[in-house]
Amino acid sequence: MESPFRADVVKGKVCLITGGGSGIGFEISTQLGKHGASVAIMGRRKQVLDHAVSSLRSLGINAAGFEGDVRKQEDARRVVESTVTHFGHLDILVNAAAGNFLVSAEDLSPNGFRTVMDIDSVGTFTMCHEALKYLKKGGHGRNSSGGGSILNISATLHYTASWYQIHVSAAKAAVDSITRNLALEWGTDYDIRVNGIAPGPIGDTPGMSKLVPDEIKNKTRELMPLYKLGDKWDIAMAALYLVSDAGKYVNGTTLVVDGGLWLSRPRH
Ligand code: HXC
Numbered sequence: 001m002e003s004p005f006r007a008d009v010v011k012g013k014v015c016l017i018t019g020g021g022s023g024i025g026f027e028i029s030t031q032l033g034k035h036g037a038s039v040a041i042m043g044r045r046k047q048v049l050d051h052a053v054s055s056l057r058s059l060g061i062n063a064a065g066f067e068g069d070v071r072k073q074e075d076a077r078r079v080v081e082s083t084v085t086h087f088g089h090l091d092i093l094v095n096a097a098a099g100n101f102l103v104s105a106e107d108l109s110p111n112g113f114r115t116v117m118d119i120d121s122v123g124t125f126t127m128c129h130e131a132l133k134y135l136k137k138g139g140h141g142r143n144s145s146g147g148g149s150i151l152n153i154s155a156t157l158h159y160t161a162s163w164y165q166i167h168v169s170a171a172k173a174a175v176d177s178i179t180r181n182l183a184l185e186w187g188t189d190y191d192i193r194v195n196g197i198a199p200g201p202i203g204d205t206p207g208m209s210k211l212v213p214d215e216i217k218n219k220t221r222e223l224m225p226l227y228k229l230g231d232k233w234d235i236a237m238a239a240l241y242l243v244s245d246a247g248k249y250v251n252g253t254t255l256v257v258d259g260g261l262w263l264s265r266p267r268h
Helices: 023-034 046-058 073-087 110-139 166-190 206-211 214-223 232-243
Strands: 014-018 038-043 063-067 092-095 149-153 193-199 254-257
Touching: 014 023, 014 073, 014 110, 023 038, 023 046, 023 092, 023 206, 023 232, 038 046, 038 073, 046 063, 063 073, 073 110, 092 110, 092 232, 110 149, 110 166, 149 166, 149 232, 166 193, 193 232, 232 254
Parallel strands: 014 038, 014 092, 038 063, 092 149, 149 193, 193 254
Antiparallel strands: none
């Protein structure tokens, strides 16, 4: 689908996207790149990264891949530094890396719970923490909204409760808190905007294929106000809005992009 945004809406910006080699993270990387940004992607799997980087480059995007695990502070630091060394500065951090599996609370080990908290929540904080000194400098004087910007990919699971997702719900609730608290502290101190996106069910993603069996997918369609799954493109357009100057007065919000699903109840 054609973008409603101007092709230079993030021109000159350098973005680092964790989990940027696949799924929603890759689509965000692609659209940021197509709209003028240089794109660094971080992930654990070299093959996935290499493939993603060549796809981005084949679109004419200035892209680089850096291997790393957001659970390791030394990896976070190294990847942030490599991004700055490679591209010269850092303006936008997108935290899209996430871990997930379906398991009942009874069967989930504390280490399984901790693993997802480590990836989604602690990983998000660690990346923000390591990127801060560059985001402070990165944006100042370079764009009209002042400092750099952070975007955290969340979910809607924790607005109510979700079967077999206690670990992810807890982790994403923490991510939303991180978004608000950093928006307050770093928005005030450094003019860095920190926002989130809570995607609903998005077709053709690892999350959907892993977590939602086909019969539930069909049922979800019946319950949804817009009667359809979202596309990765929908999330990437929301990302462009939030990280570009289009969103320059938006700070501390998590934008729900789910077609209204989280509000819906069965018709009766
Ligand atoms: C129960 C499990 C499990 C499973 C892992 N564990 N998989 N428990 N069921 N299917 C437990 C293990 O038993 C272990 O605890 C602990 O978790 C760590 O497991 P490891 O395999 O050692 O971890 P690791 O290799 O680091 O892998 C972590 C991972 C990750 C979370 C499993 O590799 C992963 O899922 N990657 C996929 C990423 C992904 O799908 N991303 C898309 C996210 S979509 P014990 O006690 O045995 O030591 C998304 C959308 C959310 O986030 C919203 C959806 C609607």
